[in-house]
Amino acid sequence: MSGAFALKDRLPSSFSGYVPPLPERDNSQIQYTYDEKRRIALEQVDEASFTIFHVKACLVAGIGFFTCSYSIFAIGIAETIIGLVYGVEGAKLEPKSELALKVSTQVGIFFGQLVFGWLADVLGRKRMYGFELMIVILGTLAQACAGEARNGRTISIVVMLTVWRFVMGVGIGADYPLSAVITSEFSPKKVRGRMMTAVFAMQGFGNFAAALVAFIVTQAFENQIKGDEEARQDSIDRCWRLLIGLGAVPGCMALYCRLTIPETPRFTMDVERNVEQAVQDVNTFLTTGKYNIDSDAVIRRGIAPKASWADFKQHFGQWRNLKLLFGMAYAWFALDIPFYTLGLNTPGMLKALGFISKDCPREYKATNAHNILRGVSRGNIILAAGGLIPGYWFTFLFIDSWGRKPIQIMGFIVLTILFISIGIAWDRLHNHILGYGGNVLVLLYCLANFFQNFGPNTTTFIIPGEAFPTRYRATAHGISAASGKFGAIVAQVIFSTLRAQFKEKPRPDDQTCNDPDPFVKYLMYAFSFFTLTGAAATILIDETKGRTLEDISNEDQDQFISGPGPLEIESHDAVDYSGESHPLHRIHSSEP
Template identity: 25%
Template structure:
């Protein structure tokens, strides 16, 4: 019979048992379920840029009205991201994920029925609340299930669903929004799909094992871990002792998250400040560029359909950006991958600002898509790894919420920048923001191959 000392040598926490697993069918199903929710988010964010371009022609919107339609959603996203992360640490990742999909899906569908800018602004704010909360919560949930050796890659794969959603938005914009005077209404009705998908999320997505343990729900946590181990095959079956209480964890020397940590505690403040800087800068440039590109193209003399066509082609370059980032993030690390893609985004922004001919606009736009979305994938992989379970949702949500402040400001500033210096000034400013974010990446700790608590 084993002594307690021998038993302690064999014991693995549930988190460690998840960390040692390969990529399984069970994990793939979770990635797909979460990814579809992520894609639906992107579809909604992308769709509004096409809707605004169409409404500008139909309703004669001013630049200020167009900016506010875009920015009010980001005000909602800032609030949603901040409080969604806090809520996820209180009631669970899965519940918040499903709730946010329901909120923004219903609000998007309701937006299709509006007849004035004022009512549209109200619904876009509600949409933003759901969108802002969903993204950091989904990445947190996936990070807490993904094995440490492929965690970064898995989260970039999750983020790659964003490209699929944005491509779907571009297709809806091209074939539906531009197809008739009521096309923008039909486009927004399609955007209501997440309301239906929320039910699937609630029924078929497991709750985070790490979260369940912080709530003392050890039996439920154990059942989920065993399901994932069974999916990995008999070689990963675990027969050692299990932790059923805080006393068990202490007796068996199982590592537990530090409940005294906050995102601004002495050990966390440097990484939090760097993460917030990157989130602010990347939001500033990404949403300033991509929510305005269709309108900027029409302002340059391209027809609505032609500008949507260009945007669709540019959007396709997002996918290879994600694939390259997914490869590099486990080869050269999180910080280097993020910095490389942010630096590439800075260069691409300068080139886009100088572009005049069709081929220059498409080439520089595709380069911007490639590098910028690869950077987003690396950023979402890094965030949840920086914090312990007790504040992981709070940390990722707060950073996202702070970043959304930039996405609120930028669409309002773009018309001002355009009046002062045209596309050249606009994209030079975006380039500077990307460069600042690239420098801040080196102040983050490298978490490649490390377990999270």
């Protein structure tokens, strides 16, 4: 028959998955409208068992996220190494240079989240996925190969790195809405939170891997770093290039899989309005884990709500939708201020926590390079393993039972208490930094890392990927994520300014700097304000646990999509209620 396509042939004889109930119809002829076909296909996705396809989807998204996280946080260690080669008097980069290296990435991420979030809703998730990873790989490799002119004026290493980190940041920013939305739209309802958490947890492993690679390359070049001046400079220069460049390796491994991942059926149905292709895709990837598309097939599009500026204003002009977007955007903003201030300035924080030498700047130079780099990398490993990674996996365990909203509120409140406690106890603990004071500060810092991830850092990524209509889901996620990165940018600028004002003065040779960053305690009080307001903003957000994406979207799903006429099913082909069958065995159209 013209336009016929059989789903029965694609189902294995052993298939016994969830079979949505058929509407009662005349047995002589059963007609399925576009809307009913959409409903059944979505129920297949929502009620599906966890299969190898879902494992692949998590791995493909997760490896790319690992690459992005590695590249973001590696600069916190790399800027220390770069300063020992290109810094003032072979010691440290100037504050404005450090700021440029860190903020350029965040600015790129900000634009990437907004632009690619919108493009993913216009052009499709599949078309953008993989392309953004190419940008990350290009930016990463270009940084590793960057150099400067002999006098450092015509071409500056800091300028070149800043440009390429911005480019890389655009690709990283694109990965946030794309990975979140693709994972959520493919996930079964009952495990959606855990699948999205598993993807986002790769951020912690990327952070850990950056510290581990830094430690390994530092130890590998130990003899050269401790050698004469020329050997030391060359080996230190190789260290930061290896540290940054190796971040492209996992991205290259994931690139092919991202380029070949199928389009999500929700986008195909709700945005492209190609219901027949979406139904075919659902049954194909759920049963075979593969993706096929007939380029010669005739496409007949249904009628469904279309994305437009007028429709966007109409949807988000309703308070119930606007409050969701505002609550998610502000919560992410409030979280990223402390998260990236601490995460991107780890060397300075490690110095304050007593992990590395507290020598004044005059001793912070290349002759002590090995001790400095080993201390920075070792401290990052301990903080990541002791707080960051466990936090993600506690969220993984409880996200689909406790829910997103309780975890986010709990995390914000505990962070508020921890930041206030650190601020109050800072002076007393620092007077005993080499004894119990240092241990207590490290414990509190690890707890803060833990409750950032067993809390708002994970949930602010998950909820926007669930809470909006398909035609605006990636755009809204990009807006929410970009709000967070705006907070990170503001925090970095303020942190750099405060650091310059509180910068320690040189001391006599027989003294050390008692408190490397005396303004940290004031930052903790500021952090507590934002985390408390983040908890308040979370009240505006609806719980998404156990609900379908269509229910969460706040749109009426009755007659959501329609076609020019009914889609007919011959009863002898369609109605088979044995455990081996599916309601869409043989569907064809009588439409002109």
